[in-house]
Amino acid sequence: MVIISSKQAVLYYSWSLVVLCLYMNHVRTEAELRVGYYSFSCALAEGIVKEEVRNAFIQNNGLAAGLVRMHFHDCFVRGCDGSVLIDTVNPSSPAEKDSPPNNPSLRGFEVIDRAKARIEAACASTVSCADIIAFAARDSVEITRGLGYEVPAGRKDGRVSLASDALANLPPPTSNVNQLTQSFGNKGLTQEEMVILSGAHTIGRSHCTSFSNRLYNFNSTTSQDPTLEPNYANQLKAACPQGSTNPNLVVPMDPLSPATSDVNYYQGVVANRGLFTSDQTLLTTQPTRAQVVQNSQDLFGWQKKFAAAMVKMGQIGVLTGNNTGEIRVNCRVIN
Known part of the structure; x- marks a missing residue:
């Protein structure tokens, strides 16, 4: 039997509280989006996305609108999880991007592809495709003379993409x-x-x-x-x-x-x-x-x-922390 003094007990109790608080803060942080999420794990990420958006805009200024719309169409279907980027594998069960609201009107996929490839080369398996879409939408607003804003990040990528979900969740242009x-x-x-x-x-x-x-x-x-x-x-x-x-x-x-x-x-x-x-x-x-x-x-x-x-829209149904999700290596394909 180990006997400890009251002073040791207080110190032990205090240290336990510190450890518990640190753990709880870690859990809370992992379960929430936050600005600067990649500051240490991939500090170049946001700059890479901004550069790719700028390069695309110079070639075709309409792509900025496409990237804003992509973010909206991603978030309204299964939450902001990058599922709109996934390619169809089985023609009998098409993915979101091949649903009538997205095909052929949705554009900007190649901008996300280029940003993702560069980010993977710099920080493999670290930055989600869902976050790249959110960054690209913000940069598109800014490059079209809109107001810049901070993007809380930490989203994980989804593993499901169904055209039927897009039809069920995206409001058509005929809506009242x-x-x-x-x-x-x-x-x-x-x-x-x-x-x-x-x-x-x-x-x-x-x-x-x-x-x-x-x-x-x-x-x-x-x-x-x-x-x-x-x-x-x-x-x-x-x-x-x-x-x-x-x-x-x-x-x-x-x-x-x-x-x-x-x-x-x-x-x-x-x-x-x-x-x-x-x-x-x-x-x-x-x-x-x-x-x-x-x-x-x-x-x-x-x-x-x-x-x-x-910013609020970008938090719809996000997958964070230990929630089901992944960091896709290729935004078009589930790992």
Whole structure:
């Protein structure tokens, strides 16, 4: 039997508390996203992603919008787990990227591939593909003159990718305001954040098939959506002829500044020049209309709110710590 003094007992107890606190802090840290997650394990990671985004933007400024959209489409399906990057293995069970909401419109995969290859060469099996998407989206906002923001990291990559999940979770461009509110609410985002994130349509382009229903055969009583400003409708018809089967026909979502993260998108919606039904529907309720008008008049205010909403969106359903997940060596293939 070992006998210890009261002083030894106090010291032992104090030391045990220190060890317990350190352990609990480690567990808490591992289970949460945090800014600077790779500061020691792969300090070059964020800089590599930023450089690849910049190089891609110089070659094609539309890729910035593609990378922002990729982050959104990743997070809304199974959480922000990089599952949108996985290639289809079995044609009878296609992956997310081959679902109608993503194929052929989603782009920027090669930017993620290049960043991942460089990061793997510098720090093997350390940085997740999910985090690379989140970094690339932030850098895309910034390079299009949006407001930069810190990205909490520590996501793990998922092992499942199903086209059916994308169809079930991604709100289509034909959504009305109630459907959008519910879709975003299902992911823990408020109606206000839905309106704020809709502002991502200030950059990028759309295939004609995503909005041609508003131009031709709108419903049984009218061939054209009556909420669409006539001159804008004529411009869209010229770019997207009725009956065309050309999959390469695209138009900018914000014709005035398609490569700048500004509030022209909201000004267009106010003027009945929202490209999608899901854009123009924001004017159909008093709260969402008020937000659209406010955002249209306050560039810095919207940019701040957009940055905060992107950070919140980037935490949807993340796999962290000991949760099921992995660090994919190749973003297109499960380890």
